[in-house]
Amino acid sequence: MSYELLSGKVVLITGASSGIGAATARVCVREGAAVVLVARREDRLAALAAEIEEGGGRAVFVTADVTVPQEALGAVEFAVSEFGRLDAAFNNAGTGGDRTPLHEMSDATYDGIMDTNVRGVFHCLRAEIAAMLVTGGGTIVNNSSVGGLVAIPAAAPYIASKHAVVGLTRAAADEYARQGxxxxxVAPGTTRSEITADWFGRNPGMEELANSLTPQGRTAEPEEIGAAVAWLLSDRCPFLTGAVVPVDGGFVNQ
Structure with a gap:
């Protein structure tokens, strides 16, 4: 079902090669947007862009590692060069890492998670906001996690990084609210993807445990996260900024 929430808008999506990012791209196209797909895996981006174009949508792609400031900026500049503006962005690129007790966590693991989940979002926000200021405003959604609202054992760097995404979101919302x-x-709960499938495969019983802790009793489909993102990116909620919206089947409300 489509309500054309994003009719005529240009939406940039990072981490668009799979999972929540790819699903959100499909949702945004169904809602009338042209999408700029950003990730490191060119083959995946090309396939998704071709799928969207064959279905009558508009999609372009550019490879970028958002942990590199010049590449994050380059992705935004590519969007502007293709469409003349950037209306909206979903900063979705992120990583989880293996579950490890904090006292056994390596510096390399900590740095890798923080670089992608925090520095990557910062780089994208900086470039996106600069582009939006030129054209009079826009909307941005960052992908945090229920781990940005509550603690999960043996995942300290991930929890810290997703709490930091919440902080960046609130800071940027406050700073640029009067500039449009x-x-x-969004703070997704357990969501079906290649990453979660791999993790569940290596940790038997974990999906059942996660579902038992979720009031709806199931794992989310990535399109369900994408639907929330599309609404937040649209003009249907003009007085909503600085919010962190759990999309988690009721997990954090217990």
């Missing part, structure tokens, strides 16, 4: 830029975040 809204910044919000």
């Amino acid at each position: 830029i809204r910044v919000n975040a």
Whole structure:
């Protein structure tokens, strides 16, 4: 079902090669947007862009590692060069890492998670906001996690990084509210993807445990996260900024 929430808008999506990012791209296209797909895996981006174009949508792609400031900036500049502006962005690129007790966590693991989940979002926000200021505003959604709202054992760097995404979201929302830029975040619960499938495969019983802790009793489909993102990126919620919206089947409300 489509309500054309994003009709005529240009939406940039990072981490668009799979999972929540790819699903959100499909949702945004169904809602009338042209999408700029950003990730490191060119083959995946090309396939998704071709799928969208064959279905009558508009999609372009550019490879970028958002932990590198010049590449994050380059992705935004590519969007502007293709469409003349950037209306909206979903900063979704992120990583989880293996579950490890904090006292056994390596510096390399900590640095890798923080670089992608925090520095990457910062790089994208900086470039996106600068582009939106030129054209009079826009909307941004950052992908946090229920781990940005509550603690999960044996995942300290991930928890810290996703709490930091919440902080960046609120800071940017406050700083640019009077300049026409809204910044919000989604906090997904357990969501079906290649990453979670791999993790569940290596940790038998964990999906059942996660579902037992979720009031709806199931794992989310990535399109369900994408639907929330599309609404937040749209003009249907003009007075909503600085919010962190759990999309988690009721997990954090217990």
